[in-house]
Amino acid sequence: MSNEKMPAVIGGDPTRAAGRLAGKRAIVTGAGSGIGRAAARLFAAEGAAVLAVDRSADGVEQTAAMIRAEGGVAIAQAADAGSDADVQAFVQRAIRELGGLEVLYANAGVSGGDVPIHEQTVALWEEVLRVNLIGPFLAVKHAGAHMVAQGHGAIVCTASVAGLRANAGGNPYSASKAGVVSLVQTAANSFWGTGVRINAICPGLIETGMTRPIFDHARAAGHEDKLGQINPLQRYGLPQEIAAAALFLASDEASYVNGQALPVDGGLSSTLPFKRRVR
Numbered sequence: 001m002s003n004e005k006m007p008a009v010i011g012g013d014p015t016r017a018a019g020r021l022a023g024k025r026a027i028v029t030g031a032g033s034g035i036g037r038a039a040a041r042l043f044a045a046e047g048a049a050v051l052a053v054d055r056s057a058d059g060v061e062q063t064a065a066m067i068r069a070e071g072g073v074a075i076a077q078a079a080d081a082g083s084d085a086d087v088q089a090f091v092q093r094a095i096r097e098l099g100g101l102e103v104l105y106a107n108a109g110v111s112g113g114d115v116p117i118h119e120q121t122v123a124l125w126e127e128v129l130r131v132n133l134i135g136p137f138l139a140v141k142h143a144g145a146h147m148v149a150q151g152h153g154a155i156v157c158t159a160s161v162a163g164l165r166a167n168a169g170g171n172p173y174s175a176s177k178a179g180v181v182s183l184v185q186t187a188a189n190s191f192w193g194t195g196v197r198i199n200a201i202c203p204g205l206i207e208t209g210m211t212r213p214i215f216d217h218a219r220a221a222g223h224e225d226k227l228g229q230i231n232p233l234q235r236y237g238l239p240q241e242i243a244a245a246a247l248f249l250a251s252d253e254a255s256y257v258n259g260q261a262l263p264v265d266g267g268l269s270s271t272l273p274f275k276r277r278v279r
């Protein structure tokens with residue numbers, strides 16, 4: 001069975017160059033650190049030309065330099081992923097300088113800290129929602145316009161298990177990530193019939209710049225072995241494990257995956273709270 005909406009690569013295309021993103025052009029935001037850096041490097045290693053975006057100019061320059069040293073193609077762009085003008089400009093730069101755009105990974109995010117709810121300000125909520133939710137919306141809007149016009153494209157957003165359940169982040173952070181889960185569901189339907197796919201990843205506890213205080217605190221207290229113990233794999237995750245999921249969702253291997261929020265969390269979000277029997 002086939003129809004004209006099926007991508008040509010289903011089942012493998014022997015004429016395709018090596019690499020799961022060979023020939024594609026990709027934007028990765030939050031690429032100056034952690035998950036975004038790991039994803040930018042993996043996408044490039046799999047054949048994509050990458051526009052790496054971060055508000056940290058040093059961080060994103062380092063990522064692009066790593067990619068080039070590894071034999072890949074990368075441009076660094078310092079920008080605010082929550083600014084309409086910046087997002088519009090870096091999407092246009094990718095199209096102009098990379099020669100097109102097939103993949104967008106909207107990954108930049110901020111934690112918003114650990115402030116008691118009765119002490120949180122409107123300014124805190126506005127900033128966390130601006131970067132974590134309006135940022136992905138802007139990326140979807142501007143990259144999506146190009147992808148709809150060309151009739152194909154793959155968008156991945158980083159949500160979080162905090163967007164599915166409580167106790168994995170602060171109130172504004174968790175609300176922003178629940179918003180990202182909703183964004184990919186509604187955007188997949190807004191892109192109805194266009195050939196553009198959009199999905200989210202919900203990471204569990206991953207060692208990155210964002211979670212460094214948790215890891216530093218646990219290590220200083222001699223409790224590193226306690227990190228990640230509340231999921232069935234009983235360990236925390238690595239940025240490369242989220243990058244691998246992003247690569248899958250960005251690639252044609254995920255050609256029938258759309259509108260989903262995929263937990264990559266060691267099984268954390270599969271469980272209810274319980275007390276394990278001592279054996």
Ligand SMILES: NC(=O)c1ccc[n+]([C@@H]2O[C@H](COP(=O)([O-])OP(=O)(O)OC[C@H]3O[C@@H](n4cnc5c(N)ncnc54)[C@H](O)[C@@H]3O)[C@@H](O)[C@H]2O)c1
Nearest residue numbers: 030032033034035055080081108109160203206208209210
């Ligand atoms: N680390 C975890 O355990 C975890 C779990 C679930 C979700 N996440 C999400 O993963 C994503 C990546 O975070 P990370 O864990 O790699 O942390 P990180 O702090 O190592 O990386 C985040 C990057 O985003 C950049 N950034 C922040 N605000 C920006 C803005 N306005 N414009 C451009 N860049 C901006 C930062 O400079 C940083 O380089 C975030 O969306 C985060 O919420 C992380």
